[in-house]
Amino acid sequence: MKSIAYIENMATWREEFSFSIPIKIRFSETDMFGHVNNVSAFTYFEEARIEFLKSLNLFSKETEQNGVPVVADLQCDYHKQMYFDDRINVYVKAHQVGTTSVDLHYMAINAVDAICLTGRGRLVYVNRHTGKPVPLNDDVKRLLMKG
Amino acid sequence: MKSIAYIENMATWREEFSFSIPIKIRFSETDMFGHVNNVSAFTYFEEARIEFLKSLNLFSKETEQNGVPVVADLQCDYHKQMYFDDRINVYVKAHQVGTTSVDLHYMAINAVDAICLTGRGRLVYVNRHTGKPVPLNDDVKRLLMKG
Amino acid sequence: MKSIAYIENMATWREEFSFSIPIKIRFSETDMFGHVNNVSAFTYFEEARIEFLKSLNLFSKETEQNGVPVVADLQCDYHKQMYFDDRINVYVKAHQVGTTSVDLHYMAINAVDAICLTGRGRLVYVNRHTGKPVPLNDDVKRLLMKG
Amino acid sequence: MKSIAYIENMATWREEFSFSIPIKIRFSETDMFGHVNNVSAFTYFEEARIEFLKSLNLFSKETEQNGVPVVADLQCDYHKQMYFDDRINVYVKAHQVGTTSVDLHYMAINAVDAICLTGRGRLVYVNRHTGKPVPLNDDVKRLLMKG
Numbered sequence: 075m076k077s078i079a080y081i082e083n084m085a086t087w088r089e090e091f092s093f094s095i096p097i098k099i100r101f102s103e104t105d106m107f108g109h110v111n112n113v114s115a116f117t118y119f120e121e122a123r124i125e126f127l128k129s130l131n132l133f134s135k136e137t138e139q140n141g142v143p144v145v146a147d148l149q150c151d152y153h154k155q156m157y158f159d160d161r162i163n164v165y166v167k168a169h170q171v172g173t174t175s176v177d178l179h180y181m182a183i184n185a186v187d188a189i190c191l192t193g194r195g196r197l198v199y200v201n202r203h204t205g206k207p208v209p210l211n212d213d214v215k216r217l218l219m220k221g
Numbered sequence: 222m223k224s225i226a227y228i229e230n231m232a233t234w235r236e237e238f239s240f241s242i243p244i245k246i247r248f249s250e251t252d253m254f255g256h257v258n259n260v261s262a263f264t265y266f267e268e269a270r271i272e273f274l275k276s277l278n279l280f281s282k283e284t285e286q287n288g289v290p291v292v293a294d295l296q297c298d299y300h301k302q303m304y305f306d307d308r309i310n311v312y313v314k315a316h317q318v319g320t321t322s323v324d325l326h327y328m329a330i331n332a333v334d335a336i337c338l339t340g341r342g343r344l345v346y347v348n349r350h351t352g353k354p355v356p357l358n359d360d361v362k363r364l365l366m367k368g
Numbered sequence: 369m370k371s372i373a374y375i376e377n378m379a380t381w382r383e384e385f386s387f388s389i390p391i392k393i394r395f396s397e398t399d400m401f402g403h404v405n406n407v408s409a410f411t412y413f414e415e416a417r418i419e420f421l422k423s424l425n426l427f428s429k430e431t432e433q434n435g436v437p438v439v440a441d442l443q444c445d446y447h448k449q450m451y452f453d454d455r456i457n458v459y460v461k462a463h464q465v466g467t468t469s470v471d472l473h474y475m476a477i478n479a480v481d482a483i484c485l486t487g488r489g490r491l492v493y494v495n496r497h498t499g500k501p502v503p504l505n506d507d508v509k510r511l512l513m514k515g
Numbered sequence: 516m517k518s519i520a521y522i523e524n525m526a527t528w529r530e531e532f533s534f535s536i537p538i539k540i541r542f543s544e545t546d547m548f549g550h551v552n553n554v555s556a557f558t559y560f561e562e563a564r565i566e567f568l569k570s571l572n573l574f575s576k577e578t579e580q581n582g583v584p585v586v587a588d589l590q591c592d593y594h595k596q597m598y599f600d601d602r603i604n605v606y607v608k609a610h611q612v613g614t615t616s617v618d619l620h621y622m623a624i625n626a627v628d629a630i631c632l633t634g635r636g637r638l639v640y641v642n643r644h645t646g647k648p649v650p651l652n653d654d655v656k657r658l659l660m661k662g
Contacts, residue, residue: 076587101418102260102411104253106305111249112586113561116554117396124395145553146517149590158253223440248565249558259439260410264543267407271542292406293370296443396552400545400599407543452547 078151080169080179080194088189091165091181095125099160110156115191116148119180122164123197126178130217141199141208146175148195156182156190164191168218174199174207176218225298227316227326227341235336238312238328242272246307256302262338263295266327269311270344273325277364288346288355293322295342303329303337311338315365321346321354323365372445374463374473374488382483385459385475389419393454403449409485410442413474416458417491420472424511435493435502440469442489450476450484458485462512468493468501470512519592521610521620521635529630532606532622536566540601550596556632557589560621563605564638567619571658582640582649587616589636597623597631605632609659615640615648617659 081087097118105111127133127143156162162182170177175198182191201208210218228234244265252258274280274290303309309329317324322345329338348355357365375381391412399405421427421437450456456476464471469492476485495502504512522528538559546552568574568584597603603623611618616639623632642649651659 100411100415102252102258102414105249106251106253106255108253111561112589113249113554113557116557117394120396120552120554121394145593147590147592148553149588151588152586247558247562249561258414259442260407260414263407263410264541267405267543268541292446294443294445295406296441298441299439396546396554398547399543400547400549402547405543 076151078192080149081192087179088181091167091179093122093126093129093167094163094165094183095122097121097162097164097182099156099158099162101158104158108157110158110160112150112152115150115152115182115193118162118164118182118191119148119150119166119193119195122166122180123178123195126166132214132217140211140214141174142202143197144200146196146198148193150180150191150193152191154184154188154190156184161185162190169194171210171215171218173209176210223298225339227296228339234326235328238314238326240269240273240276240314241310241312241330242269244268244309244311244329246303246305246309248305251305256304257307259297259299262297262299262329262340265309265311265329265338266295266297266313266340266342269313269327270325270342273313279361279364287358287361288321289349290344291347293343293345295340297327297338297340299338301331301335301337303331308332309337316341318357318362318365320356323357370445372486374443375486381473382475385461385473387416387420387423387461388457388459388477389416391415391456391458391476393450393452393456395452398452403451404454406444406446409444409446409476409487412456412458412476412485413442413444413460413487413489416460416474417472417489420460426508426511434505434508435468436496437491438494440490440492442487444474444485444487446485448478448482448484450478455479456484463488465504465509465512467503470504517592519633521590522633528620529622532608532620534563534567534570534608535604535606535624536563538562538603538605538623540597540599540603542599545599550598551601553591553593556591556593556623556634559603559605559623559632560589560591560607560634560636563607563621564619564636567607573655573658581652581655582615583643584638585641587637587639589634591621591632591634593632595625595629595631597625602626603631610635612651612656612659614650617651 103114162184165181167179168176169179175196177196180193184190199208250261309331312328314326315323316326322343324343327340331337346355397408456478459475461473462470463473471490474487478484493502544555603625606622608620609617610620616637618637621634625631640649
């Protein structure tokens with residue numbers, strides 16, 4: 075497996091995930107090359123990210139006073155092709171929690187337990203009205219690191 | 222060409238269009254069957270519909286007091302496959318203007334002037350707050366029938 | 369509920385469905401109006417259609433000698449808005465089976481059992497190489513009418 | 516502007532682009548937050564990448580004997596929100612050409628000349644049948660570095 079800047083040790087890294095959602099690859103997500111279009115990886119990451127935040131009660135009207143999450147960057151490494159009708163699991167974990175942001179890591183595993191996608195991306199919490207970053211409170215930080 | 226309920230005479234029907242937008246088929250809009258996924262037709266219709274309404278000044282903050290357009294139904298007949306990199310023109314016209322709604326017709330033409338898609342769909346104007354249909358004023362009706 | 373050409377009696381029509389798939393509305397399927405983009409309805413129909421055909425063993429390499437299914441037309445009536453995170457069930461049934469084609473009907477039901485979408489569309493079976501319609505054999509017809 | 520690992524000097528980096536394609540933001544690419552969904556950035560990059568390769572005659576049936584391009588990784592930094600109807604220009608350049616791969620950089624500029632997106636991703640050329648990386652010939656390398 076190729077070397078990836080955000081993964082120090084693949085075995086350890088993989089074991090640190092616990093939260094995941096199932097995704098079934100849709101027909102409209104394939105392209106004329108016969109497999110899943112590259113763009114769809116980021117849709118899967120988005121679904122997994124939102125479910126992860128919801129599971130921690132960090133994606134709701136109530137928590138908006140603590141700032142809304144905005145995607146600052148996203149990246150994906152493609153390891154194995156995925157095909158129509160594949161069932162994958164998309165994992166998410168908080169890799170690092172900063173003052174106003176969190177670095178989330180992603181991994182997609184197929185039915186034979188092989189890694190199809192790995193990725194990461196930073197979420198910044200910003201004030202809905204001013205657009206400025208807001209500090210994460212300690213409860214939120216604790217939730218994210220446990221997640 | 223097959224018979225289609227909303228087209229009485231294909232030659233006449235085709236000539237009645239004047240407004241169109243160009244669309245270049247994107248790679249991500251193809252699917253594993255090698256041509257454009259069926260779903261994309263409705264994205265093209267949507268882009269054409271909005272540009273048509275904008276050209277008549279019927280899609281803007283200012284005109285919202287006259288109601289916002291809501292799609293009541295949509296349909297599409299598939300005549301010819303479209304492929305990655307094809308350049309098509311998507312035409313729109315108002316077929317019939319009612320008290321609170323307008324029936325729009327659609328046609329997509331490829332580079333060799335063949336019809337790839339035909340379609341139609343009704344837009345209802347509704348009050349943004351109550352969700353109830355609002356009557357189109359005479360200016361709007363006139364604009365739509367000219368469009 | 370509005371009158372729809374392909375539905376004679378809504379109560380009867382609704383009862384005739386048995387096959388369905390669950391769909392969870394994705395964040396990326398919403399648009400700036402705050403609810404599901406109209407185009408996504410056809411993605412849901414496509415997923416339901418393919419699963420329906422697969423459940424009858426009519427969507428596989430083995431059955432391709434009997435022709436491949438091609439979408440001839442599609443239509444959708446929008447009854448209720450759907451929102452991010454909604455869980456809907458999308459139903460499919462064969463309404464009418466012809467010599468070389470089948471008319472499929474669709475219905476999407478939300479969590480409070482209300483109809484969000486209804487629709488229909490004709491599938492034609494064509495020879496993969498010639499593109500010409502091929503007659504459905506009696507086994508296939510029987511499967512479709514039971515489905 | 517935030518610091519980005521793949522950009523040493525933003526002013527120099529920006530000046531090195533010359534190839535670009537225009538993109539008009541579609542309504543269906545917005546989400547319920549009112550602006551462009553994050554995923555769409557990668558659709559724009561894909562369109563720009565393919566047009567860039569086509570402009571160098573590196574995306575065609577004829578050049579497939581030299582290997583087909585496969586996306587190894589992709590990343591995007593989000594600088595400014597984009598909205599429905601925005602017209603942006605998406606730039607591409609080859610940043611580094613290796614033995615079997617090329618590192619492409621991306622930049623999206625809005626109508627007031629502000630950077631909305633920056634990104635990068637590596638394309639590997641692989642043999643269509645074996646899936647193994649194939650060396651880029653000198654002509655291709657020269658074309659990519661000029662592009």
